[in-house]
Amino acid sequence: MTQPTTKIPISSIILDEDIYPRKGIDPRRVGIFAENIRDGFQFEPIEVEPDPGKPGRYRLLDGAHRWSAYKSTGVAEVEAVIKDLDGTDPLLYAAKKAIGPKQLTEDEARDTARRAYTRNSSLSSADIGKAIGRARRTVDSYIADLKAATQMGMDIKIFRMNRLGIPQDRIAKRLGQAREVIRDHLAKMAVLPNPPNTDLSKGFTVSQVAEKHNWTEPMVWSLALEDKEDLERFKELGWGLRTWDQWEWNDCDKRFGDDWPGRIPAQLIAHILFYFSKQNDLVLDPMAGGGVTPDTCLALSRRCWAFDMTDRPKTRPEIEPHTWTPAPDQHLSWPVSSKEKADLIIFDPPYFDKKAADYDRKSISGLPKKEYLEFLEAFFALLKLNAKKTTRLAFINADWRDFQSKPAAEESGKGAILIDDYLRILNKTDWQHTHIIQAPMSAQRFSAVVVAAMQKKRILGVTSRYVIVLKQIG
Numbered sequence: 450m451t452q453p454t455t456k457i458p459i460s461s462i463i464l465d466e467d468i469y470p471r472k473g474i475d476p477r478r479v480g481i482f483a484e485n486i487r488d489g490f491q492f493e494p495i496e497v498e499p500d501p502g503k504p505g506r507y508r509l510l511d512g513a514h515r516w517s518a519y520k521s522t523g524v525a526e527v528e529a530v531i532k533d534l535d536g537t538d539p540l541l542y543a544a545k546k547a548i549g550p551k552q553l554t555e556d557e558a559r560d561t562a563r564r565a566y567t568r569n570s571s572l573s574s575a576d577i578g579k580a581i582g583r584a585r586r587t588v589d590s591y592i593a594d595l596k597a598a599t600q601m602g603m604d605i606k607i608f609r610m611n612r613l614g615i616p617q618d619r620i621a622k623r624l625g626q627a628r629e630v631i632r633d634h635l636a637k638m639a640v641l642p643n644p645p646n647t648d649l650s651k652g653f654t655v656s657q658v659a660e661k662h663n664w665t666e667p668m669v670w671s672l673a674l675e676d677k678e679d680l681e682r683f684k685e686l687g688w689g690l691r692t693w694d695q696w697e698w699n700d701c702d703k704r705f706g707d708d709w710p711g712r713i714p715a716q717l718i719a720h721i722l723f724y725f726s727k728q729n730d731l732v733l734d735p736m737a738g739g740g741v742t743p744d745t746c747l748a749l750s751r752r753c754w755a756f757d758m759t760d761r762p763k764t765r766p767e768i769e770p771h772t773w774t775p776a777p778d779q780h781l782s783w784p785v786s787s788k789e790k791a792d793l794i795i796f797d798p799p800y801f802d803k804k805a806a807d808y809d810r811k812s813i814s815g816l817p818k819k820e821y822l823e824f825l826e827a828f829f830a831l832l833k834l835n836a837k838k839t840t841r842l843a844f845i846n847a848d849w850r851d852f853q854s855k856p857a858a859e860e861s862g863k864g865a866i867l868i869d870d871y872l873r874i875l876n877k878t879d880w881q882h883t884h885i886i887q888a889p890m891s892a893q894r895f896s897a898v899v900v901a902a903m904q905k906k907r908i909l910g911v912t913s914r915y916v917i918v919l920k921q922i923g
């Protein structure tokens with residue numbers, strides 16, 4: 450079947466090496482083609498696809514030698530078939546086309562197979578083989594090491610999610626695998642920690658072992674601290690335990706969680722876990738952001754289900770994607786159907802307004818005050834509905850005052866959200882506070898120049914942050 454062609458300027462076509470399967474262009478072939486063109490010979494049209502990154506430009510899929518010959522003869526426009534590959538890998542498509550007139554060399558076949566697999570590890574050896582003109586087994590031998598590394602990545606992800614107590618069906622869904630595949634992997638899990646454990650017993654540090662085995666530090670901590678009591682874990686992690694209700698740290702512990710807007714110190718999460726949960730309890734973090742809660746749960750041996758609107762499947766498979774959005778009937782939906790309910794909920798929402806620019810457009814941080822508080826009210830009611838009688842809620846929040854440009858005496862308090870506003874909503878939704886812990890944010894983020902300017906204008910800044918711990922009324 451002949452495909453429709455379009456005349457496009459030759460200058461709008463590029464040879465993108467990322468999707469070109471050959472090592473180079475053969476100048477002799479180009480020379481012969483150029484002579485044929487001058488003699489008036491009509492070639493098959495070349496094939497291109499729209500360049501995904503550059504509107505109005507095209508990437509060559511088939512016809513690199515013809516395209517070079519046209520260019521060398523000074524032709525301005527060529528007939529081309531503009532393809533929509535609809536998800537087919539362009540490198541493999543180009544390879545399949547290239548082997549029509551001439552097989553790929555051994556080097557080209559190996560290189561194309563490896564590049565294709567690196568771009569998309571769900572491609573099978575058979576699929577790659579078909580495109581590059583090699584047997585499945587040959588492709589297996591080309592990509593054996595890459596496959597092993599991907600497999601290892603998958604094992605570690607399953608291990609981590611399993612350790613956090615995420616049910617198998619959700620692990621399977623999150624990793625795009627069949628449940629049987631997850632079950633088979635889990636059967637091998639008992640031996641997976643052996644190599645890192647051996648290195649730990651030889652005296653290597655947690656960070657050395659993490660780096661060597663490509664594990665995250667919190668996962669190695671979860672092995673290194675296995676069977677230890679909480680107090681011992683605090684000691685080994687270098688976290689001095691606060692005995693009173695004032696928790697203050699100058700810095701986040703960089704070993705836990707990612708660099709994330711509004712990142713909470715792991716020490717703060719660890720204190721919530723220490724006082725309000727036991728080992729193996731189930732902790733829920735509905736807006737987990739950079740992952741401090743699941744990381745700290747690994748180190749303190751708690752299970753953890755974490756959710757966030759930001760989806761990072763490669764680095765944070767344990768944070769399941771979910772956006773809490775009220776439906777038109779003002780109902781929020783619960784992301785999972787499991788019967789099990791959390792023992793402790795750690796809820797650290799983005800603060801009102803201040804951080805809106807840091808997060809996704811759909812983040813609740815961008816809501817006006819009234820809607821923000823309405824969202825929280827609906828959310829606390831939803832948490833109550835999905836909690837058990839004994840569930841504790843730890844709600845982390847900061848006072849919000851519009852202090853930035855006003856002397857303290859001129860603040861009207863109109864747009865402010867203070868701790869009593871939150872308490873009112875919480876009590877209204879049947880949550881009773883048992884503790885209000887002061888956990889101020891570090892004032893170090895303000896530079897000396899800013900501080901001097903604030904003092905001059907009598908501006909009273911905010912570092913107040915609280916952990917309000919609650920249980921259900923009744």
Ligand SMILES: C[S@@+](CC[C@H](N)C(=O)[O-])C[C@H]1O[C@@H](n2cnc3c(N)ncnc32)[C@H](O)[C@@H]1O
Pocket residue numbers: 706707709710711712713714735736737738739740741742756757758759771772773774797798799800808809811812813814
């Ligand atoms: C303050 S951050 C959490 C930080 C986290 N505790 C940490 O230390 O890394 C708040 C998170 O809420 C998420 N978020 C905001 N609105 C959301 C919504 N409607 N549904 C789900 N997540 C939301 C943001 O993506 C952000 O990661």
